[in-house]
Amino acid sequence: MVELAGIEVQRARTPVLLCALIGLGGLFAGVTGPLLSTFVPLIVRDAIGEHRTVIGGVMAIDNVLLLLLVPWAGAASDRASARGRGRLPIVLGAFVLAAAGMALFPAAPAFGLTGVIAAMVVLYTGINVQRSPFHAMMADLVPSRYRSLANASVMFQMCAGAIVFLMLGKILGMRPAFLVAAATVLAIAAVFTLALPRPVAPESQAAEATYGSLVEAVSSAIRGTVPGLRAIFIATFLQQLTFQTFTTWFALHGTERFGVRPEDVTTGFIAWAMGGVVGALPAGVIGVRLGRRNAMLLGFAVMAASLLALDWVTQLPQVTVLLALASAAWTLPMVNAYPLFVEPVPASSRGVLTALFLLCMALGGAIGDPLNGALFDLAGGYRPMFRMMAVYTTLACLTVLFIPRGTGEAQAATDSL
Numbered sequence: 001m002v003e004l005a006g007i008e009v010q011r012a013r014t015p016v017l018l019c020a021l022i023g024l025g026g027l028f029a030g031v032t033g034p035l036l037s038t039f040v041p042l043i044v045r046d047a048i049g050e051h052r053t054v055i056g057g058v059m060a061i062d063n064v065l066l067l068l069l070v071p072w073a074g075a076a077s078d079r080a081s082a083r084g085r086g087r088l089p090i091v092l093g094a095f096v097l098a099a100a101g102m103a104l105f106p107a108a109p110a111f112g113l114t115g116v117i118a119a120m121v122v123l124y125t126g127i128n129v130q131r132s133p134f135h136a137m138m139a140d141l142v143p144s145r146y147r148s149l150a151n152a153s154v155m156f157q158m159c160a161g162a163i164v165f166l167m168l169g170k171i172l173g174m175r176p177a178f179l180v181a182a183a184t185v186l187a188i189a190a191v192f193t194l195a196l197p198r199p200v201a202p203e204s205q206a207a208e209a210t211y212g213s214l215v216e217a218v219s220s221a222i223r224g225t226v227p228g229l230r231a232i233f234i235a236t237f238l239q240q241l242t243f244q245t246f247t248t249w250f251a252l253h254g255t256e257r258f259g260v261r262p263e264d265v266t267t268g269f270i271a272w273a274m275g276g277v278v279g280a281l282p283a284g285v286i287g288v289r290l291g292r293r294n295a296m297l298l299g300f301a302v303m304a305a306s307l308l309a310l311d312w313v314t315q316l317p318q319v320t321v322l323l324a325l326a327s328a329a330w331t332l333p334m335v336n337a338y339p340l341f342v343e344p345v346p347a348s349s350r351g352v353l354t355a356l357f358l359l360c361m362a363l364g365g366a367i368g369d370p371l372n373g374a375l376f377d378l379a380g381g382y383r384p385m386f387r388m389m390a391v392y393t394t395l396a397c398l399t400v401l402f403i404p405r406g407t408g409e410a411q412a413a414t415d416s417l
Contacts, residue, residue: 023153024188025134030161031181039174047109047116062124074132074355087133095189098126102182106175136350139342144411147339152284159276228407231399232341233360238396239333240364242389245372253382258316271320275327283335291409292340299332300397307390340408
């Protein structure tokens, strides 16, 4: 293991190298996510034909595995951490499994629907198992003051990786792009193995890291017994609902509103990704200097204003500029919400409670599509999309106001892990 100078730092010194290394977990998401979104639906369709209901059922495998594996992996990582083994072995095992799935997936259609489903199970198992252990590991390794900066590194590398691998998929084609992605995931696992420090095991009993912690946290959030917890979950839900609205419906909105080809609408998605690249690292710095709650309020306010402006503009180039601005503002709550949430969480329960945070985000995505579809049916078209997003974002901003000042902020004294 390579020892990293400056990991145990004083407040005045920022652990830049550690934050950059942690950010490779975001690169993992940027490598895998865009390729899967682009090619998996096509592979499934080619394997089973134009049976849309069956396609939808097969594509739901990811969501089923997410619901099953994210809380399980979070609890397992807490038990491993309590026993002194740490969370990293679970993360590395998931990376290797995901790399195998990426390498095998392009060849899966040769074995029919069974091969496609088997490859999807392997691939999405690897992706979902690492989610909560990786985020909990970030909180274990990074001093409190710098967690927003570390999460900014994750966001930056995720967006940058998405842009690069979308371009590779277009230039090289599916099979070479998937193989390059698999090799990249293995390289990230190797860097984690060699360079990441091993955190000190928390003084806890393994039995404390159970699903009971998850149930108790849900109950506490509903009752509002933990100050700010309910508001954090609601704001996170609305944040993801806003993002899901854009990713699912913008192509239909753009072609209907501006009368352009679907290919031309992709510039909007690229603009959103570029906004994420530009905004991520500044969002982390703002969270460190101004506070996480203030950063989230600023981001939601600017995002709501940008979305209202998007509803008024009449030209697609104007939409592209405003989308980049909205995305840059979106990084402020995205980067700072998890550090704010995890701050008061005991190290012994970070995995299972992080799973709850991630499931809350997933719920926003799951509810978003049918809810927005019903609203578009009522409106008779996709024109109100940006108005709807502005409403979701405004509600999220108002919800953050119910988080008590000081809740979830970085430790003021010398940081400790």
